[in-house]
Amino acid sequence: MSKSKGSIKLLLDAEQKAADIVKEAKKNRLQKSKHARDDADREIQKYKENAERKYNQYKNEQVGTTSQGTHELEARKQRAISDINKNVEKVKPEVLNFMVNFVLDVNTDIPAEQKVHIERKVLSKAH
């Protein structure tokens, strides 16, 4: 009787041990999964840092070409302004002459349509 009791205990112990082995494996499984996620996170982080670096490099290049474009535009603008001012300086006397003459040269010719009207009026006064 005590013998078979001993046997049962052995078997139960073995079952317990077996259960522990499986339990350990299951625990390992969770740990592996966590480990995999950590690994992935590290790799993703690295990838992201690389992308960020490349992006910043690209952005700096773009800023560089932008400021180059700004310089070119500014140069064109200054050239345009200087062209305008130079030409204005050149033609201003002529333009002022044109304006002053237009203001002071008063046309006192009688317009054609007014002529008929005036002739009629002269005639009616004469009668």
Place this chain on the structure above:
Amino acid sequence: MSTATRQPQRFADNTQNDKIQQMIMFILSEAREKASELEVQADQDASIEKLNLIESAKKKIRSDYEKKEKQVEVDKKIAHSNEVKDARLHILKLKDQILRDTLKDATKQVRSLTSDKQKYTEVVKKLILQGLIRLTEDTVNVFCKESDYQLASSAAKEAEKEYSNLTGGLRCKVTVVQGSYLDKDSVGGVVVAANGDRIKVNNTLDQRLQLIFEQKLPELRGLLFPKDAGVL
């Protein structure tokens, strides 16, 4: 007897022990097998999980950064077009300022020319005469600057004469109005009015300057700003 009877008992014990050992071995080896299956599966799952996580994250990062780079390009284009717009506006303002300065300078020149009394009287005469021709009335009022009153009065006399000559006998009585004058800051010239001052010919020099500035603006622009100058 006792040994005889114990012998099979021990035998039986041993057999039973062996059986139990076998069972234990079996239980444990099954557990180990199961554990090793679980482990292989876990390794597989983990590496698939890792791969999937990395792939989807990379995909998202790639598309995020593509968007960011595109945005940089768009921002750049917007900034550039704003700069071009600002530059154009700057030039437009410059041209506008030049035009206004030109009108100011022309006004100054005309004003300085009015100090030549002889020439200015001739101009005022013509301004009055032009008014008379336009109105063809028998009486008109002439408004001038207070400082021009004397000068306008003699110009009016001349204008009356020339009007008569030009029209072949029409007469017009021209009165230079005293007491109601043009603004003292006015450049000069006259307003010729008839029919109880209801009809007016504004022949002030200010008005004529404004008129040329408006009517001849295309020509002024053409002279001051030729097509090849001031292009960005």
